[in-house]
Amino acid sequence: MSPDRMAALLNEWLWQERYWLPPGINWQDMEMEDEEGRFPLPRDLLITLPLAFAFIALRYVFERIIGIPLSRYLGVKDRIRIEAPSIPKLEAFYEHTSRQPSQSQVVSLGTQCGLSQRRIQTWFRHRRNQDRPSNTKKFCEAAWRFVFYMVSFAAGLGSLINTPWFWDQRECWRGYPKQPVADVHYWYYMLELGFYLSLLLSISVDVKRKDFKEQVVHHIATIFLICFSYCANYVRVGTLVMLLHDSSDILLESGKMLHYAVWTRTCDFLFIAFALVFLVTRLVVFPCRIVHTTMVSSLDFFQPFFGYYFFNALLLVLQALHIFWAYLILRMICKFAFKGKVEGDERSDEESEVDEHDEQEPEGEDGEANREQRKETVNSKPTSLANNCGLNNLTNQRNLNSKLRKAR
Structure with missing residues (x-):
């Protein structure tokens, strides 16, 4: 199929104006240049794959x-x-x-x-344990996401704090859809x-958690949301959605990092901070500000179309x-309130069971101490048993002698 024919099919089936733009607006209106920035077009998204x-x-x-x-x-x-021994039939x-x-x-x-x-x-059991991700691998994944979310949140906040729609969400729709996008918001x-495309491409090799399916749905929904909001020039409200999500993700990933490092007290503090930020931003600010302005306030500025729904x-x-x-x-908060510490992540890694007898003790002074302690414990058991047996024999012998004397 020739490129011209493919472009014609895309224009005919996918890029129809009634899907992406309000009534009365066409793609030619979105191609105008403006001193304050550019008008978003679908072809701009091609840069996200590389x-x-x-x-x-x-x-x-x-x-x-x-x-x-x-x-x-x-x-x-x-x-x-x-390490499980090499047995080809079992491995297959x-x-x-x-x-x-x-x-x-x-x-x-x-x-x-x-x-x-x-x-x-x-x-x-040994083979499954071999495939379980190490704490170092989980730490590195959390550290990578933490660095991105921190940089992204700082850059997003710096670029949005002086915009009118950051303080008044109705400004997201004033002049819509002919709203130029500044270069900083474009990038x-x-x-x-x-970044979310990279997470989706690498999710099969990342640590799988109990909410793996929900994570896949989240990444796909986020990618569709970003793509569609850019093509339909929902960029102003889209920047607010991204900033809102990054704010709590920073605390989540930093808490994971310290959890793997066993910094228990600091991890508990970060968990409390993350829970508060998450509940406020995702259950209060997001529905009351973002969803409300897109569903209700936007109708004061344009007629609903497919993209709106x-x-x-x-x-x-x-x-x-x-x-x-x-x-x-909230389940974790209840555990924390009653037990005084975070027992574990409800979204923890979905891994096979751990058998302590199947894992070797780490080398070093701690490992040697543990081995010596186990030796002493093992040695003390037969000794204690022998002493008990000797004591019983002696007691039985004394009882027997006493009975013989009474009999005489």
């Missing part, structure tokens, strides 16, 4: 040059796990069939490999979209995810 791959490459460099050394400096420790079953075989499958594998059921189950949009639908999807995550956070 930006996404650039973010992936930058993340790779960041994790190895900054993330790993920082994790060691903060005291992040990884468990040393026993693990890779292509199931990571947790049923009892009947364990019996069948034991027959094929000539191993007992216990050894088969132990092999799969704010492109970098945010490129589609954009608000995406905002409602985000709000549903906010409610879901707020429920998990």
Whole structure:
């Protein structure tokens, strides 16, 4: 298919003006230049794909040059796990069939490999533990997102704090859709979209959490939201949505970093701060300011069109995810209130079970002390048993002698 034919099909089916623009506005109206900036066009989004791959490459460099050394400096420790022996049949079953075989499958594998059921189950447990992400890997992921959200939030706040729509959301619609986009807001949009595209492209190799499906939905909804809001020139309200989300994500990722470093008190403090910011921004500011202005206030400036309904639908999807995550956070708050500490992340990593007997103790003075302590414990058990047995024998002998004397 020729490029001209493809462009014609896109214009015919996808870029119809009635989908993206209010009645009476066409694409030619959006191509006017303005001294204050540019008017957004769909083709501007093509730059986000190379930006996404650039973010992936930058993340790779960041994790190895900054993330790993920082994790060691903060005291992040990884468990040393026993490596499962190489058994080709079990490895093939693990890779292509199931990571947790049923009892009947364990019996069948034991027959094929000539191993007992216990050894088969132990092999799969060791193999699953090998694939569990290390604390260092989780720390590096959180550190990368923390750095981006911090830089993005600072840049976004600096570019928006002097704009009229930052203080009065009705200004988001004054003159819509013929609103020029400043270069700083254009790059704010492109970098945010490129970053979320990189998260979606790398989500299959990142640490999987209990809310993995919700995270995928969140990334897809965010990408659609950013793309559509740019094409329909919902840029003003879109910048507010991005800034609002980055504000709590900074605290979330920093709390994760300190959680993996076992900075318990600081982590608990950050969790409280994150919970407060999240609940206020996502359950109060977002629906009362953002959703209200897009659903209600905007109708004072233009007639509803397809983009109006589609954009608000995406905002409602985000709000549903906010409610879901707020429920998990409130559960953690209840645990914190009754137990005095954060027991764990309700969105924690979805990993296989951990068997303490299957993991080696770390090397060093602590490891040697633990081994010596276990030796003393093991040695003390037979000694204690022997003493008890000797005491019982002596007592029984005395009782027997007493009975014999009475008998005489």
